[in-house]
Structure formats: structure tokens, C-alpha cells
Amino acid sequence: MYRGKKISLVIPAYNEEKLIRPTLENLPELLDQIYVVDDCSPDNQNAVVEACSKKDPRVTLLKHEVNQGPGGAIITGYLQSSLDGHDITVVIGGDNQMDLSEVTNFLDPIIDGRADYTKGNRFLLSKLEDTLDKMPKTRLIGNWIITGLTKVASGYYSSMDVVDGYTAISKDAIDTINWKKAWKRYGYPMDFLIRMNAYGFRCLDIPRTAIYLPGERQSQIKGFNYALRVSPMLFRNFMWRLQFKYLYRSFHPLVLFYILGFILTPVGAMGLGYLAFDKFFQAGRIVTGPITILIALVFLMGMQFFLFAMLFDMQENKNEYREEGRNRGI
Numbered sequence: 001m002y003r004g005k006k007i008s009l010v011i012p013a014y015n016e017e018k019l020i021r022p023t024l025e026n027l028p029e030l031l032d033q034i035y036v037v038d039d040c041s042p043d044n045q046n047a048v049v050e051a052c053s054k055k056d057p058r059v060t061l062l063k064h065e066v067n068q069g070p071g072g073a074i075i076t077g078y079l080q081s082s083l084d085g086h087d088i089t090v091v092i093g094g095d096n097q098m099d100l101s102e103v104t105n106f107l108d109p110i111i112d113g114r115a116d117y118t119k120g121n122r123f124l125l126s127k128l129e130d131t132l133d134k135m136p137k138t139r140l141i142g143n144w145i146i147t148g149l150t151k152v153a154s155g156y157y158s159s160m161d162v163v164d165g166y167t168a169i170s171k172d173a174i175d176t177i178n179w180k181k182a183w184k185r186y187g188y189p190m191d192f193l194i195r196m197n198a199y200g201f202r203c204l205d206i207p208r209t210a211i212y213l214p215g216e217r218q219s220q221i222k223g224f225n226y227a228l229r230v231s232p233m234l235f236r237n238f239m240w241r242l243q244f245k246y247l248y249r250s251f252h253p254l255v256l257f258y259i260l261g262f263i264l265t266p267v268g269a270m271g272l273g274y275l276a277f278d279k280f281f282q283a284g285r286i287v288t289g290p291i292t293i294l295i296a297l298v299f300l301m302g303m304q305f306f307l308f309a310m311l312f313d314m315q316e317n318k319n320e321y322r323e324e325g326r327n328r329g330i
Contacts, residue, residue, distance in 0.1 A: 010077030016094035071188025120166035121205035187230035254312035261306030268299025
């Protein structure tokens, strides 16, 4: 119990036989229940978890019959936590990479009514230098690429470090969102953010300490490869968010701006490409001043529609995402 609220912790676990024990050691007293969700792990992690549960009765092992991915494990924990009546559910990894001494920083904004979902951000000013020193450069690049794509897909343009898995969520958000359609594999943090935006929930970035254990397998983010794997999911979810938020829940003309941008920009780009091909390889048979101007205008109009749509989207969501560091004057 913390400030009159029941708090649970969800830990998705797969092949964490070595690191799950230190993760479960010295858990804060404010946590009322700890759910370790086994995602069909082939190693001996469950025996370790059961041994820990004998020492700490708050630890409960939930088991999947079929591997669902980390997002699926978290959703299982969410639903069980809500069913058991917990007001806030915290999520950390089973890799001993997230410091639970900082957990109240994630809980306070939700209890105070300033947020419905809080997530870690290792790049806020109070943690930036420490993170840059610790995080491998390949992961930094991948993180930045994915964050840029997620800003557009989610509508949370102030978000950073979108891959961070240290989060807390209110019971209301758990009960409102349709988790059956959520992405369950790697890339789930971005999917969850997109759903938070679509349902109109407020999110807050929380400064947290980056922890990396030398020689241990921890993150699955491998730079460009990870970005390529999650990009199709981000695009699908982006289109779903526009439809769900701006057509079903309400209406905003930015949807039309995005549609025109997606149509005119590639048409104009292909037209300019063909004109260049015609100019250099076919002696410019169709290249004329009016045609060139028309195609250039199509391309520029498409870009303008797209940029204005992003601007409107940003303005619509400016009050739904905050950085805790800025609120503290960091």
C-alpha cells in the first residue's frame, strides 16, 4: 500500500533463470503483490521464482501455456492485477535492469491525478549524461530512430526513450483499453503508447537511472534491425489511431490532411523521378515548364498537407504528454 492505493508489480519473464532472483530480492514494502508472468520459458526460472515466493508470499507465478511475447505477458499481469483490485500496476523487466527504489516517482503522478500512465526516460536532463556514458552507441541510434517514428505514430511528440519498459498504469486505463488487439511481441511499449493516446489517457516521462550489467544478456534492441522489425507495426497502429481517435471518438480535419499528404507526396515524388529519368535518358521528350511546375506543386502540396497534419496532431496532444523533469525545473 502506498498513499492509500494498492500497488502491484508485473514482471514478464522469459529465460531469466539467472537474473530473476536479484530482481525479486529486496522488493519495496509498498508493493502489495508481485506477478511474475512466465512466457513458456524453457529454462529453470520458474523454480527460482517459486523459491523466492516461499520467502516472500507477495510473489505469485502466472504461467502461459503458449509463448505470447513480453507484451502478452504484461497484459496477462495487467488483467490479473485489475481483477485483484490493485489501483496502480508497475511493470519492470526480469533482467535486474530497473531500480525499484525509484518506483514512487512513477506512482506519485498517477495518485496526484496528473497522469494515467508513467514511463521511464533515461534521456531527461537529470539522467542524460549518465545514460550517454552507459548505453551502447548502437542502442542509442536504434533508440533515436524508433523514438522518432513513435512520435508520429503515437501523437506524443514530447515523448523520448519510447522503448523503456519501466512503467506504471492506472486501473482505469487497464479496464478501458481493449488489450485483445494490442501488439504482444517486442515493440509493445510503442504499441501501448499509441493506445494510450487513442483512448485519451495522459502520459508522463519519469527520469530513471540506466543500469547495465556487464556480460549479461538484457535488451533485445539491436539498432537498425529492431527499428525495421517494428516499423510495419508502427505504421498500422498509426493508421488505426487516426481512425479511432479522429473519426470514431471525435472528428478533426487533420485526418484529411494526412490522407492528402500520403497521396500527393508519393505521386509528386514519382512524377519528379520520372521527369528526371526522361530528361537524362529519353532526351526530355515530355519535360516542359508547365508539366514540371505542376508536378512540383503536387509534391510540395503533399508535403505541406503532411506537415500541417503533424502540427495539428501535435497541438491536439500537447496536454496529454509531459516530462517530469520539466515540471521540476530540471
